Every structure is written in C-alpha cells, then in structure tokens.
Amino acid sequence: MAHYAMLIDAARCTGCAACRVACQLQWQLPPEVFFNRLEFREHGQYPDVRQEIVPVQCMHCDNPPCATVCPTKATYKRADGLVLIDHDKCIGCKYCVVACPYDVRQVNDRGIPEKCRFCAGFIEKGEQPPCASTCMNDVRVFGDLDDPNSAISKKMKTVQVYQLAAEKGTKPRVFYVKRGG
Amino acid sequence: MPKFERWMALPGLLVLAGLAGAGYKLVYGEHALGTTAAVPWGSLIAGYVFFAAAATGVGLVGAAGHYSGRPALAALERPSLFLALSLLLAGFGLIGIELGNPLHMIYIVFSPNLHSGIWWMGLLYSIYMALLVVECYFSQTDPANKNLKFVSALAVVNKVAAVCNLGAIFALVATRPFWHGFYFPLYILLTAILSGAAALAAVMWLSARRRGREADGGVMAALGRIMLAAAAVTLLANAGKVFHGLASGDPALREATAALVNGPLALRFWVLEIGLGLLVPLALLVKPGGGERVFRAAVMVLIGVFFMRLDFVMAGQMVPQVVVAGVQHTLMHAYAPTWTEWALIGGAAGAATLLFAFSEARFDLGAGKTVARGQSLRADASA
Numbered sequence: 001m002a003h004y005a006m007l008i009d010a011a012r013c014t015g016c017a018a019c020r021v022a023c024q025l026q027w028q029l030p031p032e033v034f035f036n037r038l039e040f041r042e043h044g045q046y047p048d049v050r051q052e053i054v055p056v057q058c059m060h061c062d063n064p065p066c067a068t069v070c071p072t073k074a075t076y077k078r079a080d081g082l083v084l085i086d087h088d089k090c091i092g093c094k095y096c097v098v099a100c101p102y103d104v105r106q107v108n109d110r111g112i113p114e115k116c117r118f119c120a121g122f123i124e125k126g127e128q129p130p131c132a133s134t135c136m137n138d139v140r141v142f143g144d145l146d147d148p149n150s151a152i153s154k155k156m157k158t159v160q161v162y163q164l165a166a167e168k169g170t171k172p173r174v175f176y177v178k179r180g181g
Numbered sequence: 182m183p184k185f186e187r188w189m190a191l192p193g194l195l196v197l198a199g200l201a202g203a204g205y206k207l208v209y210g211e212h213a214l215g216t217t218a219a220v221p222w223g224s225l226i227a228g229y230v231f232f233a234a235a236a237t238g239v240g241l242v243g244a245a246g247h248y249s250g251r252p253a254l255a256a257l258e259r260p261s262l263f264l265a266l267s268l269l270l271a272g273f274g275l276i277g278i279e280l281g282n283p284l285h286m287i288y289i290v291f292s293p294n295l296h297s298g299i300w301w302m303g304l305l306y307s308i309y310m311a312l313l314v315v316e317c318y319f320s321q322t323d324p325a326n327k328n329l330k331f332v333s334a335l336a337v338v339n340k341v342a343a344v345c346n347l348g349a350i351f352a353l354v355a356t357r358p359f360w361h362g363f364y365f366p367l368y369i370l371l372t373a374i375l376s377g378a379a380a381l382a383a384v385m386w387l388s389a390r391r392r393g394r395e396a397d398g399g400v401m402a403a404l405g406r407i408m409l410a411a412a413a414v415t416l417l418a419n420a421g422k423v424f425h426g427l428a429s430g431d432p433a434l435r436e437a438t439a440a441l442v443n444g445p446l447a448l449r450f451w452v453l454e455i456g457l458g459l460l461v462p463l464a465l466l467v468k469p470g471g472g473e474r475v476f477r478a479a480v481m482v483l484i485g486v487f488f489m490r491l492d493f494v495m496a497g498q499m500v501p502q503v504v505v506a507g508v509q510h511t512l513m514h515a516y517a518p519t520w521t522e523w524a525l526i527g528g529a530a531g532a533a534t535l536l537f538a539f540s541e542a543r544f545d546l547g548a549g550k551t552v553a554r555g556q557s558l559r560a561d562a563s564a
Contacts, residue, residue: 039505054505065356071300072288089288092281095299097221101356102504106218107211111281164504168355 002080003146004060004118007155009177012137013038013053019140022130026119033106035116036131055139057131058083058104058116059164059172066096066105075113081173082118101168118142188391189538192531199528202521203278211281213521217514220498224518225279227491228526230347231376232272232533233306234369235486237344238377239265240313242407244337247330253399257381259320259546264384265377266313267536269306271529278525298350305343312336321544344373351497359426359437360497368418375411376486378404382479384537386472401472408475408482409466416459436500436513445499445513446492454492458485487526 036057043050060083067075074089092111105113119129132140143152160178206213216223243261246254277283289303319329348366382404389396426438441450462478499513
C-alpha cells in the first residue's frame with residue numbers, strides 16, 4: 001500500500017502562483033475557489049529582512065480533525081493517506097471547515113466543502129499532481145513514502161523537516177524543509 | 182384551526198419574511214449568507230442553538246412541575262410540552278435551511294460517525310422531539326398522567342444530554358480556543374434554563390392577556406425566581422469566562438475575549454447581552470412584583486440570550502488561526518448577518534409563536550388558571 005505525502009521546500013518558492021492556477025485548471029475551479037495558497041512570511045529586522053513564501057494546502061493529516069467531526073463520514077481518510085470528501089454524503093454542516101486548523105476548506109456553490117484532493121485518481125496512474133509538476137523550481141515533491149526509491153523518500157533522508165501547526169496533534173502528511181535561521 | 186386574531190399578523194408577517202429568506206437561500210445557496218470560509222458558522226447556527234436550547238430549557242422547567250411538587254410549576258406542565266415542541270420545530274426548520282444538503286442527512290443513519298458531536302446532536306434532539314410528541318399525546322389522552330410521568334423521566338435525562346452535547350459541539354473544537362474546554366456544555370445548560378423560563382413566562386403572560394385575563398401570579402412568580410437565579414449565575418459565569426480569557430496565556434483566547442469586551446462585539450456584548458439580557462432583568466426580578474414585571478424581564482432575557490448565542494458563535498471564529506507561525510493577514514475576520522439570515526430567524530420566531538397558538542386552540546393545555554384583570558396578582562403570588 002502506498003503512503004502518499006508531500007515535501008515542500010518553501011525557500012525555493014518564487015511566489016508565481018502557477019501551482020494554484022494549475023490546480024484550478026485541473027479541477028475546473030472558479031477563480032475565487034482555490035485548493036492551495038501562498039503565505040508570505042517576513043524574517044529578521046531592518047536592514048536584514050528576508051521574505052519566505054510558504055505554500056499551504058490540505059495537509060492530509062493522519063489524525064484529521066475534519067474527519068473526526070464529520071457526522072456522516074463524508075470526509076474520510078483512505079488507507080493510502082489521502083483525506084477525501086464524498087459529496088453524496090455531505091450534509092453541508094461546515095463543521096469540518098470550523099475544525100480544520102489550516103483554513104484550507106472552502107464551500108462550493110452546492111454548499112459542500114472542498115479542498116486539495118492530492119489529485120486522487122490521477123496519482124494512481126503514476127502522474128504527479130499539477131501543483132508539483134507545473135512548478136518551475138521543484139518546490140513540491142510528491143510521492144510514496146513506502147517506496148524507498150521514490151523522489152520524496154530520497155529527499156526526506158537528506159533534509160530536516162517540520163510540519164505546520166504540529167502542536168495541534170494532527171500529524172500532517174505535508175512536510176516542509178527546515179532551513180537554518 | 183385557530184381563528185385569526187389581529188396580533189397574529191406580526192408572527193404571520195415574520196413567517197412570510199422567513200419563507201422569502203428560505204426561497205432566496207434555496208436559489209443562491211451560500212451566497213445568500215454572510216458567512217465565509219473564514220467564518221463558516223453565522224447567525225443561523227446561533228439561531229438554531231438559541232431555539233434548540235430554549236426548547237430544552239422549556240422542557241426542563243416544565244419537568245420541574247413533575248418533581249418539585251409546587252402547584253405553580255405543575256401548571257406549566259402541558260404548556261411547556263407544546264411550547265418546547267414549537268421551539269424545537271422552529272429550530273429544526275432553521276438548521277434545515279442553513280445546511281447545504283439537508284436531504285443527505287439520511288447518511289446520519291447509514292454512515293454514522295460516532296465521534297462527531299453533530300451526529301449525537303441529531304440523535305439526541307430527534308429523540309427529544311419524539312419524546313415530546315409522545316408526551317403531548319399522553320397529556321391529552323391520559324388524565325392520570327401515569328404514562329406521562331414515565332416518559333417525562335426519560336425525557337429529563339435526554340434533555341440534559343442533548344443540551345450538554347449541543348455545547349460540546351463547540352467545546353470539542355480544539356482549533357477554536359474561545360469555545361474549547363469544559364465551560365460551554367455547562368454554560369449552555371444554565372442559559373437554556375434561563376431562556377426556557379423566559380420563553381414560558383412570556384408565553385404564559387401573553388396567552389392570558391389574549392383572553393383578557395391576567396396570568397396566574399404564582400406561576401409568574403415561580404418563573405421569575407427561576408430566571409432570577411439563572412440570570413445571576415449566568416452573570417457570574419460570564420465574569421469568570423471574561424477574566425479567564427483576558428488573563429489567558431493563549432493569544433487566540435485572549436484576543437477573542439478582547440473582541441467581546443473591548444472590540445467589534447463589545448457594543449452587542451455590553452448593551453444587549455449583559456445590560457438588556459441580564460442586568461436589567463435582574464433589577465426587575467429582584468423586586469417582588471406582578472406578572473407584567475416578570476414578562477418584561479422575560480422578553481429582555483430572550484433578546485439578550487439570542488445575542489449571547491450570536492456573540493459566542495462569532496467570538497470563536499473572529500480571531501484568525503495561525504497556520505504559518507509569524508503570518509497573520511488580518512486582525513479579525515469580519516461577519517455580518519444578511520437580510521436573508523434575519524428574515525429566517527424572524528420567520529422561525531414567528532413560526533414558533535403561531536405553532537404554540539395553534540396548540541392552544543386545538544389542545545387542552547390546562548393553562549386556564551388565570552385571574553380576572555384588575556384582581557390582585559400579589560395576593561395570588563404569595564398564596
């Protein structure tokens with residue numbers, strides 16, 4: 001069984017937002033709906049100030065609060081690690097939107113929350129999610145952590161990583177490369 | 182069918198406004214609401230909590246009639262059943278329209294998630310409604326009240342569980358520090374009793390006046406005492422929440438509390454929730470007096486508790502979550518209810534009023550114990 005995850009090297013991000021546009025095209029989303037976003041963070045004090053651009057999306061947590069609170073199991077976690085939404089089961093209570101610590105869920109016109117799907121159905125064919133494949137700087141590395149020869153497994157061995165809001169106990173499957181300073 | 186009376190025009194108009202709001206929501210979906218991805222729960226959730234908690238409070242105060250042995254409270258037994266049912270149906274209507282896909286609720290049965298507070302809410306409040314229907318039936322068919330007493334005992338356990346679980350839906354959300362913790366399940370139980378007693382007092386007084394009579398002084402005095410005690414404890418609970426929040430080491434909790442006492446929600450909090458909803462009613466109720474004084478206090482309490490629910494729902498979501506350490510795009514998330522939301526809440530209030538009026542006309546609520554107008558209520562109250 002695959003064990004999908006994503007590694008993001010935020011220091012490489014130029015902020016071009018091609019990942020967001022590629023995702024919107026992949027899923028035919030209207031302009032105001034997006035499954036990934038860029039957070040701009042400043043480091044240091046004048047005159048030594050730097051900017052880091054942090055891509056944020058659904059973390060496909062191993063302990064997903066959105067799935068815990070869903071009354072009908074419309075949000076569920078697959079054995080390969082993907083957290084997905086069954087639109088037919090969703091009652092539209094938005095409890096998952098309230099419970100998500102990453103603010104990554106958006107409600108569509110049918111009253112159903114939407115978020116990054118890790119391109120389920122697409123990745124099983126061996127393809128990369130468009131947010132990863134379209135990036136000119138290889139900011140995102142997506143793959144199977146159970147496969148020691150996958151690009152993500154190899155890179156994870158060479159870098160130190162951190163997770164966003166790890167203190168919430170959600171155990172995210174999106175990892176970030178830790179840089180000095 | 183009850184005969185049309187002039188006063189029914191107001192709740193009737195509210196119902197029409199609610200129907201217009203419901204139609205608009207059906208056509209425009211989420212765009213009809215002021216909610217956003219950052220503030221996903223708005224006034225309709227607050228409105229649902231208000232009606233569901235008030236229905237539970239009415240039921241708990243009414244159940245006190247069974248067990249307290251006080252004749253004043255026993256007179257509330259039947260009206261409380263029909264009022265609770267009316268309020269609960271209004272609340273269900275409101276949440277049904279708020280939900281994006283209410284028809285998918287069938288999956289609550291076929292794909293249940295026992296970890297979800299909303300699943301338990303669906304179960305417990307469905308049981309509450311079923312028990313209320315059975316209680317209403319027995320109240321009309323079983324004069325000895327043998328069956329009613331048995332069902333009522335079950336219902337009391339269900340009511341406490343349902344309203345505490347309603348609080349737990351908020352309290353278990355670890356991502357919202359203002360809601361998180363043991364406080365809200367107990368607080369909502371307390372304020373459910375407050376709003377339940379207030380709803381009963383308002384209805385008993387209006388119902389008597391409608392028939393050109395004065396409400397029974399003993400009943401109004403008993404309800405006044407319940408409201409006085411509940412309002413006093415609520416005031417203390419609010420003080421505790423505010424002091425704890427402002428002194429908290431958690432910035433999100435501190436900022437949410439500050440939003441309430443000294444920020445965007447401050448006017449509503451101090452004027453409507455604390456002033457109108459608690460302090461003025463306390464001042465009115467602390468003096469002995471007639472039913473009209475209790476009625477006035479009850480109306481103020483109901484308005485105050487509605488805004489209490491709204492403020493609570495808002496304060497929990499206004500402070501942006503820190504996803505990336507050191508990044509905060511906005512100081513506070515904004516939210517304002519749309520006309521659709523106000524129309525739906527007004528419609529629910531109007532529908533609850535008309536449903537109760539219909540019950541009064543159609544069934545024997547035993548609310549005939551009134552006093553001819555002009556007779557001393559004080560003497561009656563002290564009896």
